[in-house]
Amino acid sequence: MTSFNPKTIGLALLAPAIAIILSILVTTAVIAAVGSSPGEFWSTMFEMPKPRLRVDIVNQTAMIYIAAVAAAIGFRMGLFNIGLEGQYTIASFAAASFAGAAYLGGFANVAASIIVAMVVGAAWSGIAGILKTTRGVSEVISTIMLNAIAVTLVGYFLNNYGVKEGNTVHTKNLEPGSTLGGFAPFEDRDGEIWALSIIAVLVGVGFWVLLNKTRFGYDLRASGQSESAALASGINPKRMILVSMMLSGAVAGLIWLPALFGGARNYGTSFQVGLGFLGIAVALLGRNRPLGMLFGALLFAFLSVKSNDLTFSTDVSPSIVQITQGVAVLAVVVTYEVVRRWRTRLEQRAVSRELAEAREATA
Amino acid sequence: MPSDVDAVQLRGIGKRFPGVIANHDVDVTIRSGTVHALIGENGAGKSTLMKILYGVQRPDDGTITIEGKDVVLKSPTEAIDAGVGMVFQHFMLADNLTVLENMVLGAEKLHGIGDAARTEIRRISDRFGFDLDPDVLVEKLGVAARQRLEIAKVLYRGARIIILDEPTAVLVPQEVEALFVNLRELKDAGNSVLFISHKLDEVLAIADDITVMRRGTTVGTADSHTATKRQLAELMVGSELPSPETEESTVTDTVELSLDGVTLTDEFGRNLLTDLSLKIRRGEVLGIAGVEGNGQSELVETIMGMRIPSAGTIKLGDQDVTHWHTRQLREAGIGYIPEDRHRHGLLLDAPLWENRILGHQTRPPSAKGMWINRKGARQDTERIVADYDVRAPGIDTPARALSGGNQQKLIVGREMSGDPVLLIASHPTRGVDVGAQAAIWDHIKRARRAGLAVLLISADLDELIGLSDTIQVILRGRFVGTFEPSKVTPQDLGTAMTGGEAA
Numbered sequence: 001m002t003s004f005n006p007k008t009i010g011l012a013l014l015a016p017a018i019a020i021i022l023s024i025l026v027t028t029a030v031i032a033a034v035g036s037s038p039g040e041f042w043s044t045m046f047e048m049p050k051p052r053l054r055v056d057i058v059n060q061t062a063m064i065y066i067a068a069v070a071a072a073i074g075f076r077m078g079l080f081n082i083g084l085e086g087q088y089t090i091a092s093f094a095a096a097s098f099a100g101a102a103y104l105g106g107f108a109n110v111a112a113s114i115i116v117a118m119v120v121g122a123a124w125s126g127i128a129g130i131l132k133t134t135r136g137v138s139e140v141i142s143t144i145m146l147n148a149i150a151v152t153l154v155g156y157f158l159n160n161y162g163v164k165e166g167n168t169v170h171t172k173n174l175e176p177g178s179t180l181g182g183f184a185p186f187e188d189r190d191g192e193i194w195a196l197s198i199i200a201v202l203v204g205v206g207f208w209v210l211l212n213k214t215r216f217g218y219d220l221r222a223s224g225q226s227e228s229a230a231l232a233s234g235i236n237p238k239r240m241i242l243v244s245m246m247l248s249g250a251v252a253g254l255i256w257l258p259a260l261f262g263g264a265r266n267y268g269t270s271f272q273v274g275l276g277f278l279g280i281a282v283a284l285l286g287r288n289r290p291l292g293m294l295f296g297a298l299l300f301a302f303l304s305v306k307s308n309d310l311t312f313s314t315d316v317s318p319s320i321v322q323i324t325q326g327v328a329v330l331a332v333v334v335t336y337e338v339v340r341r342w343r344t345r346l347e348q349r350a351v352s353r354e355l356a357e358a359r360e361a362t363a
Numbered sequence: 364m365p366s367d368v369d370a371v372q373l374r375g376i377g378k379r380f381p382g383v384i385a386n387h388d389v390d391v392t393i394r395s396g397t398v399h400a401l402i403g404e405n406g407a408g409k410s411t412l413m414k415i416l417y418g419v420q421r422p423d424d425g426t427i428t429i430e431g432k433d434v435v436l437k438s439p440t441e442a443i444d445a446g447v448g449m450v451f452q453h454f455m456l457a458d459n460l461t462v463l464e465n466m467v468l469g470a471e472k473l474h475g476i477g478d479a480a481r482t483e484i485r486r487i488s489d490r491f492g493f494d495l496d497p498d499v500l501v502e503k504l505g506v507a508a509r510q511r512l513e514i515a516k517v518l519y520r521g522a523r524i525i526i527l528d529e530p531t532a533v534l535v536p537q538e539v540e541a542l543f544v545n546l547r548e549l550k551d552a553g554n555s556v557l558f559i560s561h562k563l564d565e566v567l568a569i570a571d572d573i574t575v576m577r578r579g580t581t582v583g584t585a586d587s588h589t590a591t592k593r594q595l596a597e598l599m600v601g602s603e604l605p606s607p608e609t610e611e612s613t614v615t616d617t618v619e620l621s622l623d624g625v626t627l628t629d630e631f632g633r634n635l636l637t638d639l640s641l642k643i644r645r646g647e648v649l650g651i652a653g654v655e656g657n658g659q660s661e662l663v664e665t666i667m668g669m670r671i672p673s674a675g676t677i678k679l680g681d682q683d684v685t686h687w688h689t690r691q692l693r694e695a696g697i698g699y700i701p702e703d704r705h706r707h708g709l710l711l712d713a714p715l716w717e718n719r720i721l722g723h724q725t726r727p728p729s730a731k732g733m734w735i736n737r738k739g740a741r742q743d744t745e746r747i748v749a750d751y752d753v754r755a756p757g758i759d760t761p762a763r764a765l766s767g768g769n770q771q772k773l774i775v776g777r778e779m780s781g782d783p784v785l786l787i788a789s790h791p792t793r794g795v796d797v798g799a800q801a802a803i804w805d806h807i808k809r810a811r812r813a814g815l816a817v818l819l820i821s822a823d824l825d826e827l828i829g830l831s832d833t834i835q836v837i838l839r840g841r842f843v844g845t846f847e848p849s850k851v852t853p854q855d856l857g858t859a860m861t862g863g864e865a866a
Contacts, residue, residue: 228703
């Protein structure tokens with residue numbers, strides 16, 4: 001981690017590079033197979049996005065990145081938190097309801113809503129944590145079930161207590177004082193980069209500091225690398241599982257807040273589903289590393305947003321980019337493992353060579 | 364009906380891993396139609412040899428001859444084709460599938476997956492008395508039946524030479540008897556069995572020939588009709604002079620660790636440890652001798668707070684630490700060299716300096732409050748690398764890249780850091796090269812002179828006799844004898860360890 005020699009960096013980039021090339025090849029093959037033109041597809045995709053889309057890409061990147069960090073907290077610990085989707089659904093609903101009720105005004109309302117989102121997200125994921133530590137229930141199973149429960153629960157509350165407007169129903173709109181202006185890098189009609197996108201930066205930096213600089217982060221990584229060694233070193237595995245699960249859920253609670261306080265203003269039809277699963281994919285793609293995930297989030301946001309252009313200029317369905325995204329994740333998981341083994345062999349050889357030289361020199 | 368051609372001949376087999384010689388000059392001949400026992404302490408090289416014969420690993424030197432033909436085995440598939448099958452200690456069965464489904468899994472081409480396969484399973488089962496119903500779910504089967512299924516799987520795939528890795532470890536005595544009946548049937552049908560064990564009674568009961576391994580090589584063969592347990596124990600543990608020299612006693616009067624009536628029960632209420640009492644004083648090394656699996660690991664894990672005793676008390680100095688958590692115990696000054704360094708002692712993919720922190724997360728120089736002290740940890744790792752002669756290109760090298768001996772020296776250096784009051788050393792020199800072994804012995808001796816209390820668990824009796832001030836023998840979770848190292852021989856210990864009369 002600390003030695004920045006070109007070879008190390010080259011090896012680190014090798015796996016994602018292979019993965020991206022592979023996903024491009026597979027996508028091209030699929031498009032060609034259904035009789036469309038891959039050339040047209042790629043030229044549309046790689047065309048410089050219009051200003052409006054650029055703003056979109058930044059906003060999407062921020063939300064996907066928060067989701068990826070939430071997933072990575074679990075992954076680094078060896079926990080597969082598939083429940084991000086449910087955690088941020090219920091947390092977003094809670095935060096939107098709280099903010100809409102306007103118990104507080106202005107920024108205080110925003111700050112309090114952020115805390116509400118984190119607490120609700122943590123509590124929801126904590127259920128899975130408690131089930132695992134007390135009853136041995138796999139978090140994969142419990143979080144998937146909690147996803148379904150969260151969506152149903154939110155639907156129930158929304159239908160019974162939400163504001164009905166025509167055919168739709170949503171939580172109370174935020175008061176104007178509680179929506180946050182963003183930053184419009186282009187003309188006003190191109191939209192704003194949401195103010196709370198800054199959460200992504202904070203979460204990313206916080207994640208890095210937590211993992212690499214704190215005792216808790218060390219314990220978390222140690223538990224993820226070897227449960228048995230962690231136990232022998234004095235780490236309490238149950239406590240670690242519960243705490244990291246709740247931390248993952250707390251961060252998941254933040255995922256949709258940039259949109260809520262930026263443009264959406266309520267929890268309703270504008271709620272964006274699927275960010276939790278995208279986050280899991282991006283965490284895999286970025287190998288749970290803060291910078292790797294940033295790159296992954298940007299790539300995914302770019303592909304998703306840019307695919308909208310396909311409808312206008314090609315006969316390729318925008319959903320084709322889901323293939324690109326899927327193959328990228330699959331390929332990166334596989335190639336990373338292959339590269340890792342290869343690297344271990346290289347390292348072992350390097351060590352024995354150096355030691356052999358040292359021995360000859362002293363002999 | 365033994366034929367003239369030997370089933371297996373291994374000649375001059377050698378296998379080296381970085382820094383460790385796992386096997387050298389191994390010669391084994393398995394006569395056709397016999398049960399051949401391979402015995403030796405853990406770490407003697409039996410498992411490497413098995414893996415070589417089963418094609419999991421390839422030897423660096425030597426030849427393998429199966430039924431008169433020289434073979435090169437590159438994978439288990441090739442071994443099975445050559446007629447060699449293996450039953451692992453940990454069963455490889457899918458619980459939610461039936462006997463039939465487990466049997467044909469991966470061997471669908473042989474007899475299909477339907478009635479032909481069912482007939483073949485019944486034939487094998489009847490022939491050898493395995494009593495297997497093809498359509499029962501494996502989760503309904505007991506341990507002994509699962510083992511018979513594993514053996515049947517191997518036969519189904521056409522093996523004539525069957526390797527059994529410590530098959531009796533999981534069985535109760537009646538089941539062992541039944542297994543032996545099955546093995547005799549196998550033998551009578553012309554199959555050969557390689558039986559790996561360190562239980563001498565069982566070996567003498569079932570084997571025709573016996574090969575003994577020690578420190579990576581075959582040290583002798585014996586005829587089961589004439590050999591005695593004592594002879595085998597001697598061969599297994601070695602009867603040379605103790606290599607680590609005993610020094611004058613540095614034992615003081617201050618008791619550092621005391622166990623009083625410690626009993627540990629498993630989830631089924633069986634005793635793993637029964638009424639263990641011991642005292643270790645400052646400057647004293649207490650050695651625990653015993654055949655692997657007689658409660659040594661459980662004893663260590665109980666002292667280290669990883670298991671909670673069901674009765675008895677553990678005191679560190681004057682404090683009752685029976686219910687302390689591992690981290691509290693480490694903070695109180697217990698150093699711990701675990702028996703399996705890869706599973707319990709290291710983060711293999713982390714650099715050496717991060718491994719320096721493991722187990723010392725809460726103490727300087729690794730930590731400052733809630734923060735990891737990266738600089739302090741790195742500096743102290745440099746110190747350990749220099750003082751303990753850890754051969755590594757640098758402290759950023761991942762632990763995985765180091766040889767076993769150097770990994771172990773790093774662990775010893777780490778556990779000796781921060782002025783421990785008690786060191787628990789489980790097989791501290793297992794799987795390390797001779798040079799590292801001598802260095803580790805020196806460090807333990809030096810720490811003992813400085814007043815450290817040491818609990819030493821080892822399968823190497825020379826090491827125990829050479830380093831310990833007192834030796835306790837553990838058998839089936841009880842202490843069965845106390846010996847004074849200056850007066851005891853490896854043979855006496857071997858007898859006590861294997862359940863012979865205690866001296």
